[in-house]
Amino acid sequence: MAAGLRSPERGTPFARRYLTSPGLRYVVRRILLSIPVVLGVVVVTFLLLRLIPGDPARTLLGLHAPSAAVAALRHQLGLDEPIWRQFWAYFYRLAHGNLGTSIYYQAPVASVIAPGLPLTGSLVLVATFFAIVITVPLASFAAMRQDRAGDHAVRLFSLMGLGMPSFWFGIILIVLFSVDLHWFPVGGYGTSFWAHLHSLLLPGLCAAIGIVPVLIRSLRVGMLEVLGADYVATARAKGLRPSRVTFVHVARNALIPTVTLLGINIAYLIGGTVVIERVFALNGLGSAMLTAIDNRDFPVVQGVTLVYALGVIVVILITDLVTARLDPRIRLR
Amino acid sequence: MTPPVGLLGPEHEVGRRPSVRSRALHSPTLMAGATLTATIVALALLAPVIGRYSPVSQDLLHPLAGPSGAHWLGTDEIGRDIWSRLLYAGRTDLQVGVLAVLFPFSFGVFIGTVCGYFGGRIDTIVMRIVDVVLAFPFYVLIIALVFVVGVGTHGIYIAFGLTDWVIYARTTRSGTMVARGLDWVAAAEGGGLSRTRVLWRHILPNTITQAIVYSMSDIVLVILAVVTLGYLGLGIQPPAPDWGSMISDGQNFIQTNQWLAAIPGMAVVLTGVGLSLLGDGLADILRPE
Numbered sequence: 001m002a003a004g005l006r007s008p009e010r011g012t013p014f015a016r017r018y019l020t021s022p023g024l025r026y027v028v029r030r031i032l033l034s035i036p037v038v039l040g041v042v043v044v045t046f047l048l049l050r051l052i053p054g055d056p057a058r059t060l061l062g063l064h065a066p067s068a069a070v071a072a073l074r075h076q077l078g079l080d081e082p083i084w085r086q087f088w089a090y091f092y093r094l095a096h097g098n099l100g101t102s103i104y105y106q107a108p109v110a111s112v113i114a115p116g117l118p119l120t121g122s123l124v125l126v127a128t129f130f131a132i133v134i135t136v137p138l139a140s141f142a143a144m145r146q147d148r149a150g151d152h153a154v155r156l157f158s159l160m161g162l163g164m165p166s167f168w169f170g171i172i173l174i175v176l177f178s179v180d181l182h183w184f185p186v187g188g189y190g191t192s193f194w195a196h197l198h199s200l201l202l203p204g205l206c207a208a209i210g211i212v213p214v215l216i217r218s219l220r221v222g223m224l225e226v227l228g229a230d231y232v233a234t235a236r237a238k239g240l241r242p243s244r245v246t247f248v249h250v251a252r253n254a255l256i257p258t259v260t261l262l263g264i265n266i267a268y269l270i271g272g273t274v275v276i277e278r279v280f281a282l283n284g285l286g287s288a289m290l291t292a293i294d295n296r297d298f299p300v301v302q303g304v305t306l307v308y309a310l311g312v313i314v315v316i317l318i319t320d321l322v323t324a325r326l327d328p329r330i331r332l333r
Numbered sequence: 334m335t336p337p338v339g340l341l342g343p344e345h346e347v348g349r350r351p352s353v354r355s356r357a358l359h360s361p362t363l364m365a366g367a368t369l370t371a372t373i374v375a376l377a378l379l380a381p382v383i384g385r386y387s388p389v390s391q392d393l394l395h396p397l398a399g400p401s402g403a404h405w406l407g408t409d410e411i412g413r414d415i416w417s418r419l420l421y422a423g424r425t426d427l428q429v430g431v432l433a434v435l436f437p438f439s440f441g442v443f444i445g446t447v448c449g450y451f452g453g454r455i456d457t458i459v460m461r462i463v464d465v466v467l468a469f470p471f472y473v474l475i476i477a478l479v480f481v482v483g484v485g486t487h488g489i490y491i492a493f494g495l496t497d498w499v500i501y502a503r504t505t506r507s508g509t510m511v512a513r514g515l516d517w518v519a520a521a522e523g524g525g526l527s528r529t530r531v532l533w534r535h536i537l538p539n540t541i542t543q544a545i546v547y548s549m550s551d552i553v554l555v556i557l558a559v560v561t562l563g564y565l566g567l568g569i570q571p572p573a574p575d576w577g578s579m580i581s582d583g584q585n586f587i588q589t590n591q592w593l594a595a596i597p598g599m600a601v602v603l604t605g606v607g608l609s610l611l612g613d614g615l616a617d618i619l620r621p622e
Contacts, residue, residue, distance in 0.1 A: 040465030051481045163553050163605010165560050168580055168598035175587050271470030275561050289473070290565065293480045301477055308473045316468075 026324055034317055041309040045302050046090050049077065052298075060103065060296050073103065077298075099303035104295040109303035113288045117307075119189060120284035122196065123273050126204030128262065131269065134208060135215040136258065140251075142216070143223035154216065161213035166272050170206040170279040177202060187281030203273075203280045210272040211265040215258075222257040226250050256327045263319030267312045356618040363614025369607030373600075377427050380420035388413065388421035389572045397590050409582065409593060419600055422574040427604070429486055429569070430556040433493040434548055440494075441501025442537075442544050448502065449509025449540075450532050460506075463499040471496075475558055476567065484567045489559060497551065501544050508540035542619040549612025553605045560601055576601050 052059050057074040078086045093100070099109035142154035178186045190199050226232060227250060235245045274286030285304055292300035357363055376383070386404075391411045398408045406415040448456040466474070478492035512518055513536070521531045562568030563577025571578055576597040583593030 036461060037464050037468050040461060041468050044465060044469070048477060048481050051478070053483065159606050159609050160602055162550070162609045163557065164602050165557055165564070165577070165580070165598060167561060167564050168594070168601065171580070171584055171587060171594055172598075175591060179588060267467065267470045268472075271472030271474075274470075274472050274476060275565060278565065289476065293476070293567070298481075301480055305469070305473055305477045309469045312470055313468050 023324070027321060030317065030320055030324070034313055037313055038310065041306065041313070042091060042094060043087075045306045045309070046087055048302055048305065049079075049298065050083075055079075056298070060298050062296075076101065076103075094306075099306070100299035102292075102297055102300050104292070104297040104300070109299050112292075112300050113285060113304055113307060116284040116286075116288045119196075119282055120273060120277070120286065123200055123203055123207065123277070123282070123284060124266075124270055126197075126200045127207035127269055127273070128266070130205050130208035131212055131215060131262070132258075134212050135219055139216045139219035140223060140254075142220045143227060146224060154220070158213035158216045161209055164209065166206050166210045167275045167279045169209055170203065170276055173202045173206060174279070189282055199280075199282075203276050203282060206279070207269055207273050207276050211269045214265055214268075215261055218261050219254065219258055222261075223250065223254045226253045229253075256323055259319055259323050259326065263316050263323070266315050266319070270308060270312060270315075353618055357614075360614050360617055362610055363618060366607055366610025366612070366614050369603065370611050373423065373604050373607055374427065376420055377423040380417070380424050384414075384417035384420045386414035386417040388418045388574045390414075397586070397593075406596060407592065409579075410586065415579075415593070415596060418574040418579060419576075419597060422576045422579060422597065423600060423604070425569055425573060426556055426559055426563075426576055426601075429489060429559050430552045433490055433555050433559070434497065434551050436490075436494045437497035437551075438501055438544060438548050441498035442505045442541060444498070445502035445505025445544075446509050446532060446537055446540065449506035450513060450528075450536065456506075459502065463503055466496050466499045469496075471554075472558070472561065476562070476565070479562060479567050484562075485570050486568075489562065489568065493555060493558075497555070500547065500551070504543050504547060505540050508543055509536055512536045512539055542615075546612050546616045546619065549608050549615065553608045556601065556604060 049056055055070070055074070057070045057077060057079060058065070061070055061073060074080055078089050081089070097110070099113075101107070102109050102112050105112055138154050138157070142151045145151045174186055177183045184202050185199050188199060190196050232245060232249050235249045236242075240249075273284070274289060276282075277284045277286035278290055285307065289301060289304040292298075292304065351359075380388075391413055392408060393411060395404075395408055396410050398404055400407045404414050404416065406419065409415055409418070444459055448459050474496055475492050478495060479488040482488045482491045518531060518535060521535050522528070526535075559568050560575070560577035560580070563575040564581045566578070566581070568577055569575035579597040580594045583590070583595075583597070586593050
């Protein structure tokens with residue numbers, strides 16, 4: 001895509017002239033490739049309003065709302081305009097950083113959801129950390145002991161995790177560690193940094209469990225492939241220490257699929273935090289969304305959905321760039 | 334640590350491969366998955382026979398009773414029989430889970446086959462749509478859609494119909510693209526068979542197995558989503574029983590009556606284990622050599 005841009009004066013491709021390193025060229029191309037996805041996400045959130053059956057303004061306000069209020073909301077949502085103009089207005093205000101106005105609070109949507117962002121961001125970070133520290137040892141363990149008891153135990157664990165509702169797991173964690181043992185707060189977020197971290201440990205573990213089984217299953221297969229690869233056989237045949245083979249040859253090459261997998265599943269993990277925030281009474285983005293649903297506050301639901309999707313696009317972009325950093329075959333393609 | 338797995342790589346089987354049927358009977362994974370799933374489905378279907386009580390009939394004189402001969406798993410806060418509710422909830426959740434997957438499966442496989450075989454502009458457009466749908470966190474999009482189109486089973490079917498086909502489309506597309514380059518497809522085309530015939534009679538039977546295997550995990554995913562929506566009050570609406578709303582009701586009593594929330598959760602986990610084993614077993618026996 002970047003190669004298509006030409007600098008006017010010499011006719012040399014823009015990318016080759018200014019982006020001299022292939023790595024940088026990959027970064028720019030990858031960023032440009034996410035632009036259509038961002039546009040698509042904007043279109044989908046725009047179409048959400050049109051999916052409301054009947055007259056959206058009437059549906060949102062309820063049957064008994066005065067018709068003046070319905071007309072005012074219809075105007076506020078821009079429903080009295082032709083659809084292409086509605087889309088242009090939506091796109092125009094988003095481009096100016098305006099997510100719309102909350103029906104319930106009569107305040108900018110951004111000001112309603114912004115307070116929850118740091119909490120949800122931290123929760124996703126904690127959950128990602130847990131996902132990695134649970135997955136990597138268990139998957140390696142299972143792969144090293146393929147078809148033996150340890151492998152079967154890990155597989156059974158991941159099978160049970162696959163069908164486990166994360167909110168139910170959260171309730172069990174609360175009963176065990178908060179109600180019975182008093183190790184963690186039952187809910188809430190605390191006021192200091194350490195209190196924040198302390199109160200995010202159980203929810204983070206809970207959100208991680210949602211993707212850990214899938215990660216373990218895929219990483220186990222990935223490790224088995226690496227273990228069977230010729231270069232591992234060569235390394236062993238050369239007489240390298242087993243620990244060196246494990247860490248330098250196997251782990252390094254198994255790291256790449258791990259990061260890729262994490263990128264693919266991070267969207268699922270982020271989505272899972274919505275219900276987990278409800279279970280642990282955390283006032284993040286997910287709670288803002290669920291509260292907005294209770295208030296039938298469409299612009300907030302729309303804004304939160306958009307923010308979540310943009311967050312996922314950025315995270316996937318980052319994981320792709322990290323993978324490219326780890327694996328020259330990707331960035332030099 | 335000692336180098337564990339054989340240096341020569343995976344062993345190669347010699348001789349003719351046993352038939353699918355005999356492989357199925359010799360796969361413990363598949364048999365365990367099929368047995369567990371069949372048991373759960375049978376229990377759910379037999380709910381009116383073995384449930385003994387209506388799932389909604391209340392007995393306000395005996396709330397929060399422990400297990401007894403009259404109520405095998407006890408009663409909830411308004412005296413409803415938990416065993417009956419569990420069975421009827423399973424019936425609803427399994428039914429919604431399976432039905433919600435039917436349309437995404439058929440549409441996804443169809444569009445993936447067409448895109449993978451013909452390529453071109455339609456393929457580009459469809460794959461960009463797939464990218465956009467996958468950019469949304471699954472639960473966020475499902476919750477937003479159910480809110481927009483209306484809560485309950487109706488909303489669940491629409492939400493999954495709009496989003497869930499993308500994985501099937503992507504998997505089937507890549508399978509079809511691989512198959513298109515194989516010799517026997519070239520032979521079928523060269524032999525003068527029409528493209529439609531090659532596509533639906535020769536390629537599809539080979540690519541659809543992957544979609545069938547995935548559909549087992551997908552049903553688990555959908556049941557989890559239905560249960561989650563039920564927990565949030567956006568799914569199957571009361572008084573109809575649903576595992577999610579049972580957990581949500583039971584959560585109010587976690588200090589005193591923990592089984593109220595624990596039991597329906599275990600039912601979800603067991604269903605997930607059964608269907609996942611079934612999917613793994615199918616993957617083992619259907620995997621092409």
